[in-house]
Amino acid sequence: xxxxxxxxxxxxxxxxxxxxxxxxxxxxxxxxxxxxxxxxxxxxxxxxxxxxxxxxxxxxxxxxxxxxxxxxxxxxxxxxxxxxxxxxxxxxxxxxxxxxxxxxxxxxxxxxxxxxxxxxxxxxxxxxxxxxxxxxxxxxxxxxxxxxxxxxxxxxxxxxxxxxxxxxxxxxxxxxxxxxxxxxxxxxxxxxxxxxxxxxxxxxxxxxxxxxxxxxxxxxxxxxxxxxxxxxxxxxxxxxxxxxxxxxxxxxxxxxxxxxxxxxxxxxxxxxxxxxxxxxxxxxxxxxxxxxxxxxxxxxxxxxxxxxxxxxxxxxxxxxxxxxxxxxxxxxxxxxxxxxxxxxxxxxxxxxxxxxxxxxxxxxxxxxxxxxxxxxxxxxxxxxxxxxxxxxxxxxxxxxxxxxxxxxxxxxxxxxxxxxxxxxxxxxxxxxxxxxxxxxxxxxxxxxxxxxxxxxxxxxxxxxxxxxxxxxxxxxxxxxxxxxxxxxxxxxxxxxxxxxxxxxxxxxxxxxxxxxxxxxxxxxxxxxxxxxxxxxxxxxxxxxxxxxxxxxxxxxxxxxxxxxxxxxxxxxxxxxxxxxxxxxxxxxxxxxxxxxxxxxxx
Numbered sequence: 001x002x003x004x005x006x007x008x009x010x011x012x013x014x015x016x017x018x019x020x021x022x023x024x025x026x027x028x029x030x031x032x033x034x035x036x037x038x039x040x041x042x043x044x045x046x047x048x049x050x051x052x053x054x055x056x057x058x059x060x061x062x063x064x065x066x067x068x069x070x071x072x073x074x075x076x077x078x079x080x081x082x083x084x085x086x087x088x089x090x091x092x093x094x095x096x097x098x099x100x101x102x103x104x105x106x107x108x109x110x111x112x113x114x115x116x117x118x119x120x121x122x123x124x125x126x127x128x129x130x131x132x133x134x135x136x137x138x139x140x141x142x143x144x145x146x147x148x149x150x151x152x153x154x155x156x157x158x159x160x161x162x163x164x165x166x167x168x169x170x171x172x173x174x175x176x177x178x179x180x181x182x183x184x185x186x187x188x189x190x191x192x193x194x195x196x197x198x199x200x201x202x203x204x205x206x207x208x209x210x211x212x213x214x215x216x217x218x219x220x221x222x223x224x225x226x227x228x229x230x231x232x233x234x235x236x237x238x239x240x241x242x243x244x245x246x247x248x249x250x251x252x253x254x255x256x257x258x259x260x261x262x263x264x265x266x267x268x269x270x271x272x273x274x275x276x277x278x279x280x281x282x283x284x285x286x287x288x289x290x291x292x293x294x295x296x297x298x299x300x301x302x303x304x305x306x307x308x309x310x311x312x313x314x315x316x317x318x319x320x321x322x323x324x325x326x327x328x329x330x331x332x333x334x335x336x337x338x339x340x341x342x343x344x345x346x347x348x349x350x351x352x353x354x355x356x357x358x359x360x361x362x363x364x365x366x367x368x369x370x371x372x373x374x375x376x377x378x379x380x381x382x383x384x385x386x387x388x389x390x391x392x393x394x395x396x397x398x399x400x401x402x403x404x405x406x407x408x409x410x411x412x413x414x415x416x417x418x419x420x421x422x423x424x425x426x427x428x429x430x431x432x433x434x435x436x437x438x439x440x441x442x443x444x445x446x447x448x449x450x451x452x453x454x455x456x457x458x459x460x461x462x463x464x465x466x467x468x469x470x471x472x473x474x475x476x477x478x479x480x481x482x483x484x485x486x487x488x489x490x491x492x493x494x495x496x497x498x499x500x501x502x503x504x505x506x507x508x509x510x511x512x513x514x515x516x517x518x519x520x521x522x523x524x525x526x527x528x529x530x531x532x533x534x535x536x537x538x539x540x541x542x543x544x545x546x547x548x549x550x551x552x553x554x555x556x557x558x559x560x561x562x563x564x565x566x567x568x569x570x571x572x573x574x575x576x577x578x579x580x581x582x583x584x585x586x587x588x589x590x591x592x593x594x595x596x597x598x599x600x601x602x
Contacts, residue, residue: 031063122555254435
């Protein structure tokens with residue numbers, strides 16, 4: 001009979017402890033032990049506790065893996081009844097065998113109801129060939145169970161596969177918010193809604209009468225970027241810089257030839273290009289850039305407060321003068337040129353030009369929220385995550401690393417996924433394809449490429465590394481770039497309007513302060529969207545930064561050294577970014593590693 005010491009560590013989350021019966025089975029090259037019970041009197045597995053037990057077992061040979069069993073507790077009545085399901089979060093199981101070094105079995109999972117979980121020792125290699133079938137059989141059972149739990153569902157033609165559940169409660173607790181995080185989120189949202197409710201803003205469906213009234217909303221939070229946007233939102237320089245370092249820095253591309261449906265002439269833009277040059281010359285020189293919102297063409301608009309909303313599909317031409325900031329020089333608000341679709345220029349009246357830029361910003365909102373943020377930074381990572389959960393065992397190294405209406409929103413996601421390519425998701429290739437490798441002041445590109453980099457010693461596995469880097473970048477840094485600044489840039493609503501209540505102007509000279517205000521969302525609609533974006537831009541309570549590994553899945557020396565090297569590299573990148581930001585009037589902080597959540601966690 002062999003005597004083993006067992007130490008169980010329960011997670012520190014709210015609700016992590018359990019009253020249920022816990023036992024283990026030892027599976028080795030010569031057999032398997034029966035369940036070895038770990039219960040004593042009272043509640044053993046309390047939140048955050050480390051508890052030690054002693055168990056005895058017949059020899060099982062070389063230990064292959066450990067089975068962790070959980071069974072409901074029964075009430076001691078004349079007719080015994082099980083207590084309600086009591087989930088348990090096990091961080092790890094440590095085993096001290098009669099001979100040899102201690103063994104560590106990382107877990108970091110919730111166990112619900114009656115279940116059995118197979119755990120592999122953190123440093124274990126596959127045993128001899130005669131034990132492989134047994135190990136594979138255990139893995140096969142684990143994967144079959146997980147594939148049944150995480151079923152695929154396609155919501156609409158062209159959308160990515162998503163998990164087939166109707167409510168969050170149906171998901172495993174491993175893949176939805178913890179109780180503590182949910183409470184933090186609820187309290188934060190309630191606080192914001194109560195403050196605006198007391199001001200009478202949430203029920204006010206009237207238009208804004210003065211832009212200064214917008215400041216009533218923002219006692220909930222102000223940021224340096226918000227204050228900068230309030231001060232400079234009308235300026236061309238801030239308008240253009242947001243294509244580089246705003247919420248959606250992936251649309252701008254170098255323009256060598258204007259599309260035929262954007263008939264900008266040399267006469268229109270000559271005053272802005274400088275003496276001795278022409279539009280054709282600047283196009284050939286590579287100083288012209290285009291942002292095209294063609295995905296929005298024909299997208300149906302919804303209604304808010306019973307009022308019809310409007311969507312435009314603009315084109316915006318920008319120039320990068322030598323030694324000067326990027327600037328807009330022409331805007332067309334539709335994909336169909338003609339008398340009813342004028343090309344707006346910086347030389348037009350103040351309100352004509354501002355209205356044209358605001359329509360571009362509204363189109364930016366729609367593309368950002370539906371395509372970049374939801375589609376590429378949430379739905380695609382969901383596919384990666386569910387595929388990992390379904391296809392890889394827990395011990396696998398890759399598993400350890402890891403103003404339109406509803407119909408219009410759906411159509412936007414579908415259109416983008418039809419044109420999305422693998423290369424688009426790989427930042428270095430996307431930057432080259434858009435021709436923006438040398439565009440000055442593009443901090444999203446510069447910071448993103450630093451985080452993307454991988455050690456050259458792994459080049460022999462280039463294809464795998466490219467794919468895994470894309471997944472990790474998409475699920476961490478890319479999401480941070482799209483999400484973290486939502487409140488900063490949208491809190492001053494005219495800079496990033498979620499909808500427009502008047503149709504795009506069909507002629508110049510029609511815009512003025514009254515029509516501009518009438519175009520913007522109503523007071524209650526403005527408050528609703530800003531509160532949502534405020535909540536979605538800040539991690540509610542338990543941010544885990546990129547490079548932070550609180551769950552010790554890796555116990556081997558080599559990957560731990562890699563983690564340390566990765567953390568050191570991220571610290572150096574952070575230092576470089578902070579030094580650069582100290583010199584900028586508008587710092588770009590969203591890809592500073594401490595600010596990057598290591599997953600799509602909000």
